[in-house]
Amino acid sequence: MSKPVRISLDAMGGDHGVSVVVPGAALALERHPQLRFLMFGDRAAIEPILKDHPALQAVTEIRHAELAIAMDEKPAQAVRLGRGKSSMWRAVQAVRDGEADAAVSAGNTGALMAMSKICLKMMAHVERPAIAAMWPTLRGESIVLDVGATIGADAEHLVDMAIMGAAMARIVFDIKRPTVGLLNVGTEEIKGIETVKEAARILRESEFEYLEYRGFVEGDDLGRGTVDVVVTEGFTGNIALKTAEGTAKQIAEYLRAAMSRTWMARIGYLLARQAFDSLRDKMDPRKVNGGVFLGLDGIVIKSHGGTDALGFASAIDIAYDMAHYDLMRTIRDMLEQSPADQASA
Template sequence: MTRNVRIALDAMGGDHGPSVVIPGAALALVRHPDATFIIHGKEEECLPLLEQHPALKAVTTFHHSDVAIRMDDKPSQALRQGRYKSSMWRAIDSVKKGEADVAVSAGNTGALMVMSKFCLRTMAQVDRPAIAAIWPTIKGESIVLDVGATIGADARHLVDLAIMGSAMAQIVFGIDRPTVGLLNVGVEEIKGVEEVKSAGRLLKEGGFPHLSYAGFVEGDDIGQGAVDVVVTEGFAGNIALKTAEGTARQMASYLRSAMSRTFMAKLGYIFAKGAFDSLREKMDPRRANGGVFLGLDGIVIKSHGGADQTGFAAAIDLGYDMVKHDLLSKIRDSLEANFPSATPEPAIAAPETQV
């Protein structure tokens, strides 16, 4: 008999706090009745909402926390003020103590990364963690990492990202050997900065058993679904992510404007409503909400700060799947298979340049 998946929630994170987190958890519980929850937050805001969801309340342990990390706090400031006592820290600490299997927060990304790294530390073979996002494509979905954890990367770190991203792709997509591409300014081997070219040579010549290296990919290849995993450093990855999100909103705005311009356009929309509904569902950011912090000695999921309850439930779903399919063991096995002599690196504070 398998045990329940224990999920720790930072109820005070994000733009909407408990008003989204608790209903989102109730939605996720319907899909995952074997889940239990540990919710950290301010009791005066959380407990009345829990009363509205008796099924969730029955499988929830609540812990009061006076301190909430603000969305505009700098990572160092959040660590000084919220270490040990904030709802964010305590949700992560639940994982460290073995009380929870995964922590989910919609809070400040930089603060969540710094606290996660200080509290959980990184895996022995990993120098710096990364944020992996699920990206909608023409062919389905891909994983892109790093989308904003740390700035800059040497060749070894890019290889680490490829290994960790492929382990996640095995779980999310059910693929034995996911295809991996390095994001670059061109597909030719002579193009790009030296770190990317060196990483390409390592991946090409390394004979990695858990991934299939497909070479360099360009920005437009991401949406085409050219590979299962796209690897880049956090600066470029975050720009790519936010550019894609902005472009999606821009195209949706253009479409709404065009469909309401004339009577014939409105009539055409009525006839094509099914197709537009399908398009809206495909482009709905709530479907793929949730980034996974890879490389930590524990599972942490970052939900979008502006997510509604449906989006937050999707982030919980992602964390549930990572636990059920044993993400940490898959990453450890993959890293050990390729870097058996690696030694632990000391954990240090994440740079203030985090995005």
């Protein structure tokens, strides 16, 4: 049996808190028996639900936290009120103190990022964090970053994100040299703003051993899976993410309405039910739930706040992979080979 992976959980985070976190952890444990958990939150709320999952209870330590960060709390206020005593802060702190290999929270994204930056600090030579998300494609999955950690980016930050995204892709997809593209308004080298063109020049001329730069990609390439890693700044990335989520819901509603409109449509649905079930499974956002905070000196995973137990288990799955396959070491090794890092050495 391989070495246990220790995950700290913000049991109070998200729209549903303990009622999702505990059964989600139980599902993840079934897939990864090496998992061990620290659960931070209201002990009185956690214990009754945890008792319904004996296997999970046997590998979980509850640590009482008196405060839960609200989903609408402003980051600065969340840090001021929750520092040291909230379930979110203490889950991240466990990573800093070496008690956990990764932290997972479905709580307030801004608060989680602010607390993580303060508690864990940034990695050497990385100035700004990024949130990397798994993106379903026609080829399988890609990684897209940044989907909302910071607004705007200079060329150096885009290059850092390309390196960190490639490091994550090597772990998630088991690819030695992942392909990377910069999201742009066209594929021609003359198109786009100067920041993106400068980042493209650096990536093109550096000839990295551990990633293959494929040039510019456009919005429709996200769904095609043209490259393994798509890099953009947080404003654009977050809009792209929310647009994709909204479009998926829109298509699902269209199909549901069309299939129930007439008796013939209902019969057609029954005949093609297996195909529709397969489509629903491919479009299920719960299976790709979990954004990785890259650039921090520690592993933090942000789960969607409104997800269910299956979705939260997926976020824990990502945390397990990032910790088990040593994401931090992979990123450090790759950053050491970057032009910016070599220049500062």
